[in-house]
Amino acid sequence: MANMIKIFDTTLRDGEQAPGFSMVLAEKCEMAKQLERLGVDVIEAGFAIASPGDFESVENISKIIKNSTVCALARMRDKDIEAAAKALKPAVRPRIHVFIATSDLHMKYKLQMTREEVLSSVQKNVAYAASLVPEVEFTAEDATRSDPQFLYQVLETAIKAGASIVNIADTVGYTAPNEFYELVKGAFSHVDGIEHVTVSAHCHNDLGLAVANALAAVSAGASQVECTINGIGERAGNTSLEEFVMNLKARSDFYGVDCAVNTQQIYKTSALLSSITGVKVQPNKAIVGANAFAHEAGIHQHGMIANRETYQIIAPETIGLTSNRMVLGKHSGKHAVEQRLQEMGYSLSEENMEQAFRQFKLLADTKKEITDRDLEAMVIRRTISIPETYRLENYSISMGNQISSTAWVRMVDQNGTAQEAAVASHNGPIDAAFKAISQMVDVPFELADFIISAVTGGTNAQGVVYAKIKYEGKLYTGSGVSADTIEAGIQAYISAINTMIWATQQTL
Numbered sequence: 001m002a003n004m005i006k007i008f009d010t011t012l013r014d015g016e017q018a019p020g021f022s023m024v025l026a027e028k029c030e031m032a033k034q035l036e037r038l039g040v041d042v043i044e045a046g047f048a049i050a051s052p053g054d055f056e057s058v059e060n061i062s063k064i065i066k067n068s069t070v071c072a073l074a075r076m077r078d079k080d081i082e083a084a085a086k087a088l089k090p091a092v093r094p095r096i097h098v099f100i101a102t103s104d105l106h107m108k109y110k111l112q113m114t115r116e117e118v119l120s121s122v123q124k125n126v127a128y129a130a131s132l133v134p135e136v137e138f139t140a141e142d143a144t145r146s147d148p149q150f151l152y153q154v155l156e157t158a159i160k161a162g163a164s165i166v167n168i169a170d171t172v173g174y175t176a177p178n179e180f181y182e183l184v185k186g187a188f189s190h191v192d193g194i195e196h197v198t199v200s201a202h203c204h205n206d207l208g209l210a211v212a213n214a215l216a217a218v219s220a221g222a223s224q225v226e227c228t229i230n231g232i233g234e235r236a237g238n239t240s241l242e243e244f245v246m247n248l249k250a251r252s253d254f255y256g257v258d259c260a261v262n263t264q265q266i267y268k269t270s271a272l273l274s275s276i277t278g279v280k281v282q283p284n285k286a287i288v289g290a291n292a293f294a295h296e297a298g299i300h301q302h303g304m305i306a307n308r309e310t311y312q313i314i315a316p317e318t319i320g321l322t323s324n325r326m327v328l329g330k331h332s333g334k335h336a337v338e339q340r341l342q343e344m345g346y347s348l349s350e351e352n353m354e355q356a357f358r359q360f361k362l363l364a365d366t367k368k369e370i371t372d373r374d375l376e377a378m379v380i381r382r383t384i385s386i387p388e389t390y391r392l393e394n395y396s397i398s399m400g401n402q403i404s405s406t407a408w409v410r411m412v413d414q415n416g417t418a419q420e421a422a423v424a425s426h427n428g429p430i431d432a433a434f435k436a437i438s439q440m441v442d443v444p445f446e447l448a449d450f451i452i453s454a455v456t457g458g459t460n461a462q463g464v465v466y467a468k469i470k471y472e473g474k475l476y477t478g479s480g481v482s483a484d485t486i487e488a489g490i491q492a493y494i495s496a497i498n499t500m501i502w503a504t505q506q507t508l
């Protein structure tokens with residue numbers, strides 16, 4: 001069994017390709033930087049041939065990432081492999097990841113290829129990729145529904161052709177832990193040369209077993225596991241990184257292996273992904289859910305006071321959850337706020353800090369104690385460098401349950417020019433305000449989603465609003481935070497518009 005398990009993160013590829021999780025370049029770059037801080041060994045940055053945007057993401061991430069390997073996905077085609085190699089050129093540690101399906105079902109209906117044709121494609125394309133970059137990963141797609149003997153033959157062919165990582169994929173989340181254990185274990189006795197390469201597992205969560213199957217693969221000798229933050233990914237998602245890693249850490253007595261992830265960065269990485277995509281994890285999600293460390297039952301609370309280990313197997317600090325040691329409020333100065341943010345791992349530019357402090361002061365007028373979660377909600381999206389093409393200056397709304405709502409909104413653009421519009425709507429204040437803003441922006445986008453949640457409890461809690469807008473088939477996310485939910489909604493809508501404008505300018 002390997003002592004150190006390599007963590008291959010595919011949030012930006014398998015995760016990002018899932019509906020509702022698309023990200024723009026600046027968001028992907030910020031996410032990649034955070035993944036590097038988290039200490040993942042490999043960042044799969046995208047599928048370079050898929051679109052110019054994907055190519056650009058792989059190329060930009062290759063430029064900024066210095067410690068983790070940067071990987072690009074490619075089908076078994078010259079053009080795919082060449083695009084991956086080209087996008088990876090600036091990477092310190094580039095890896096091309098080629099894949100082909102090995103199940104009879106996929107070969108017959110999807111690829112329309114015979115076993116012999118698949119074998120010769122693996123030989124040719126792995127060798128070609130290996131001639132362009134120092135490290136090639138080969139994936140047998142739908143491996144868990146493949147004839148094991150054929151699968152082993154394919155893996156051996158890939159190794160002979162130059163793959164240094166062979167990945168066994170449970171593409172449709174079909175396998176069971178014991179079965180997957182046997183399949184991976186079998187590779188070690190049936191595949192010549194396997195002892196010289198890294199054996200990897202890539203699991204999907206269709207039956208809720210992605211983490212269990214990845215752990216079974218580790219027990220069978222796999223030394224790389226592919227996962228995503230918050231378990232996002234195609235359909236029911238992939239192995240959740242935070243759950244897999246915390247299994248290794250919390251049960252090191254059982255698994256006897258470790259990984260290089262800095263667990264203190266787990267919470268922040270999960271929160272950043274949620275704020276970028278506007279998709280929160282469910283409250284009862286293991287490790288990063290809001291209730292993961294909450295103890296409601298009196299008997300549990302009593303036990304916890306006597307000895308925390310009675311009902312807690314992981315200390316929340318292990319994943320970077322902080323508890324306010326210093327109470328921030330109305331009388332706290334900028335220095336105290338900045339220091340607390342730094343302790344939480346946020347270092348903001350001077351301009352962002354100014355804005356965050358102004359927001360802090362406004363909140364402190366209505367809320368007595370400001371928690372770490374409040375601070376985090378205010379600053380988390382500020383770390384992503386998307387210019388504010390439009391900024392909300394003022395708004396006023398007249399509304400009631402017997403009258404139509406009228407919203408007046410004034411925005412300032414990048415050049416300092418102010419615009420204003422007023423719109424009446426029978427569909428409430430948010431609809432009126434959004435229509436006023438759309439009138440000023442004059443781009444035919446539409447609102448795709450609008451999610452409101454509270455940062456902490458109480459009627460004076462801050463509201464976090466995510467708005468997703470759709471333009472030319474693509475989704476753009478924005479967020480707003482304020483104790484006034486309508487204001488947070490307006491900010492979220494403007495922030496989504498700014499993301500859209502910035503992203504469309506990048507691809508012109």
Ligand code: KIV
Nearest residue numbers: 099139141142169171
């Ligand atoms: O699920 C899968 O098989 C994949 C491969 C492309 C690695 O995502």
Ligand code: ZN
Nearest residue numbers: 014171202234
């Ligand atoms: Zn996958």
